[in-house]
Amino acid sequence: MNSEEEFYDAETGLESDDDSCEVNFEDALVYDSKHSSNASTPQENGVWERRKTLPAPMISRCDYSVWGILKKCIGMELSKITMPIVFNEPLSFLQRMSEYMEHTHLIHKACTLSDSIDRMQLVAAFAVSSVASQWDRTGKPFNPLLGETYELTREDEGYRLISEQVSHHPPISAFHAQSLKQEFEFHGSIYPKLKFWGKSVEAEPKGTMTLELLKHKEAFTWTNPLCCVHNIIMGKLWIEQYGTVEIVNHNTGDKCVLNFKPCGMFVKELHKVEGYIQDKSKKKRRVLYGKWTECMYSVAPKVYEANKKKAGKGDAKKNKPEQSAGEQETEVMPGVQETVSVITGSALLWRITPRPPHSEEMYNFTSFTMTLNELEPGMERLLAPTDCRLRPDVRAMEIGDLDTASVEKDRLEEKQRAARKEFSTDEEEWSTRWFRLGTNPHTGAQDWLYTGGYFDRNYTDCPNIY
Numbered sequence: 023m024n025s026e027e028e029f030y031d032a033e034t035g036l037e038s039d040d041d042s043c044e045v046n047f048e049d050a051l052v053y054d055s056k057h058s059s060n061a062s063t064p065q066e067n068g069v070w071e072r073r074k075t076l077p078a079p080m081i082s083r084c085d086y087s088v089w090g091i092l093k094k095c096i097g098m099e100l101s102k103i104t105m106p107i108v109f110n111e112p113l114s115f116l117q118r119m120s121e122y123m124e125h126t127h128l129i130h131k132a133c134t135l136s137d138s139i140d141r142m143q144l145v146a147a148f149a150v151s152s153v154a155s156q157w158d159r160t161g162k163p164f165n166p167l168l169g170e171t172y173e174l175t176r177e178d179e180g181y182r183l184i185s186e187q188v189s190h191h192p193p194i195s196a197f198h199a200q201s202l203k204q205e206f207e208f209h210g211s212i213y214p215k216l217k218f219w220g221k222s223v224e225a226e227p228k229g230t231m232t233l234e235l236l237k238h239k240e241a242f243t244w245t246n247p248l249c250c251v252h253n254i255i256m257g258k259l260w261i262e263q264y265g266t267v268e269i270v271n272h273n274t275g276d277k278c279v280l281n282f283k284p285c286g287m288f289v290k291e292l293h294k295v296e297g298y299i300q301d302k303s304k305k306k307r308r309v310l311y312g313k314w315t316e317c318m319y320s321v322a323p324k325v326y327e328a329n330k331k332k333a334g335k336g337d338a339k340k341n342k343p344e345q346s347a348g349e350q351e352t353e354v355m356p357g358v359q360e361t362v363s364v365i366t367g368s369a370l371l372w373r374i375t376p377r378p379p380h381s382e383e384m385y386n387f388t389s390f391t392m393t394l395n396e397l398e399p400g401m402e403r404l405l406a407p408t409d410c411r412l413r414p415d416v417r418a419m420e421i422g423d424l425d426t427a428s429v430e431k432d433r434l435e436e437k438q439r440a441a442r443k444e445f446s447t448d449e450e451e452w453s454t455r456w457f458r459l460g461t462n463p464h465t466g467a468q469d470w471l472y473t474g475g476y477f478d479r480n481y482t483d484c485p486n487i488y
Contacts, residue, residue, distance in 0.1 A: 072393045076112070078422030079383040080161075083108050107428045111161030111385040112420035114410035116172035116185045116195055117394045118163040119212060122231075123199060124390040125151035126179050128372060133205045133235055138274045139307045142299050145233060145242050146269055146278045146310055147318045147371035150295055152231075153246060153263060154374050157293075157315045158386040160251055160259040164416055164431070166195060167438050168452060169485045171408040173476065174394070177202065184476045188454045190442070194229075196457040198472035207234045211457075211470040212246075218254070225249040230465060241464040244269040247282040262292060263314060272464045275302025282314065298323070310371070312362050319368040329365045395420055406481045408455075412488055434488065441485075455484060 125148060132144035166187035175182040185197035188211070196211040213228040227246040234241045247265040264284035270277050280297035293313040298306050309326040312318035321329075377388050384392065397411055410416060415430035445452060456476050462469035 070399055073396050074378060074389065074392060075380060076384045076387070076392060077420055080385050081108055081419075081422060081424055105162060107415075107419065107431055108424060109162050110164055110419060111159070111387075112416050113163045113391070113395060114166050114170065114172065114413060114416060115163040115193075115214065116166050116170060116187065116197075116410055119185060119195055119197055120172060120174050120183055120394060121155040121388075121391060122152040122197075122208070123174070123176070123179070123181065123183060124155060124375070124388065125372065126176075126181055129206050129208070129233065129235075130180060130201075133201075133237060138238075138240070138271060138276055139299055139301065141235065141238065141240070142242075142269070142271060142276050142278050143308060143310070143320050143371055145271075146280060146297070146299070148233070149231070149244055149246075149267060149269055150280065150312070150314050150318050151372050151374070153249075154314055155388050155391060156249060156261060156263070158261065158382075160261065161385050164410075164413070165193060166410070167413075167434060167487045168442075169408055169455065169487050170410055170413075171406050171456065171476075171484075172410045173405065180205075182477065184456060184472065186454060186456045188457050188459075188470050190438070194470065196470035196472075198457075201236075204236055206236060208232070209472060221255060222250050222252045223254055225251075230462065230467065230469065232462060232464060232469075238273075240271055240273045242269055242271055243462075243465055267297075276300070278310070280310065311365075312371075315374065316362055317373040318371045319362065319364060320371050321365050321368040325365060325367050404479065406476070406484050408481075408484050408487055414488065438487065441487075 128144050128148040132141045135141050168190040170187045172185045180202050183199035188196045192213050194213045198209040200207045210231040211229045215226040217224050232243050247263045249263050252260050263282045267280040278299045283291045283294040285292045293315045295314050296311045299308040300306050306323045308320050309323050415427045418427035457470045460471045
């Protein structure tokens with residue numbers, strides 16, 4: 023019997039409707055069976071391997087203050103405000119968006135499962151894992167230029183992705199990922215709306231994520247939680263994500279509701295995610311819990327409620343309010359629990375991949391992120407001329423040349439303004455290359471849809487943006 027069969031056998035008793043049934047509790051079962059924690063595993067016989075570090079460490083921001091720029095921008099949309107390049111990280115937003123794919127093995131596993139509730143569990147874990155790389159990532163990615171693209175092919179993970187900056191004002195980035203074995207398609211568009219609120223910057227990632235499991239003819243949609251960076255002016259920067267994420271299976275009627283909890287006044291709420299899965303009859307089938315920075319577990323509703331009642335009185339005594347952030351000079355980052363308290367009988371759905379030991383010196387990148395701007399052998403001759411890996415400002419920052427990065431960033435932005443002015447003079451409209459504005463067939467809402475053809479490698483019509 024394999025580990026997957028063992029998991030489902032163990033869960034059979036927990037799903038019983040018989041209240042008199044005795045639940046046979048076991049230790050938490052591991053459902054995320056991915057063993058490799060580093061995509062850059064050393065290869066033998068001289069075969070090329072993905073890099074495990076950046077060419078240069080992160081540039082110190084200690085001598086820079088952003089207050090002079092932001093003090094007049096409280097409550098404003100930040101996408102139109104020029105920030106000092108030292109507050110960037112050496113990636114375009116298109117590359118950062120591709121980090122959704124770091125835990126693609128969860129989708130592959132979902133494709134193999136026969137029960138829709140079991141598939142929803144893995145889809146929910148994937149939705150949480152797709153924002154996990156933002157933990158401690160306080161650097162700002164470079165704003166993509168209009169027409170900029172990014173491709174990512176990972177044969178080892180069984181997928182390829184293409185993204186394009188389809189709009190400049192408002193800034194909208196569209197992406198489309200597909201399984202190399204026609205198992206799934208994952209696509210969406212993001213308008214990262216940023217606002218400055220005095221001590222913090224809030225990012226609202228407007229846009230819908232759509233995941234299609236092709237063999238099962240299922241489509242899931244959801245929107246990502248809000249992200250907030252605290253202590254922009256002074257103090258240690260820290261990040262939290264909050265809001266309700268609702269994942270809908272448009273074919274079965276199953277729904278998952280996840281609550282990304284705000285820190286508030288209780289330190290133990292930081293990074294917490296709790297929710298449930300219900301079927302089309304609105305019966306709760308599973309309870310999910312964990313932290314978006316660590317892991318996600320699943321447990322039967324009856325077991326969860328019994329544990330909650332048992333722990334309720336003890337927690338009430340421990341959860342005493344601390345001084346609120348509004349009463350302090352800075353928004354102090356609460357102490358973080360190192361682990362999630364696991365309820366007996368739970369199944370582990372996902373655990374975050376450990377970051378490399380030098381991550382703090384490399385913009386807090388994950389091992390996966392370290393590879394995103396790397397030019398693989400022979401890649402440059404195949405890439406579209408609009409690919410972000412060819413951006414000179416990002417490349418200069420990656421090697422630690424801040425002066426060149428700043429000059430190149432200004433040059434590219436000026437070139438983009440000139441091109442936009444020329445289009446306006448000629449009364450022409452910008453035409454996207456790989457995506458078109460259409461209707462999402464599952465939600466009925468307006469969405470950017472991939473038109474196909476990118477991997478045919480015909481780039482003669484691509485604009486000269488660099």
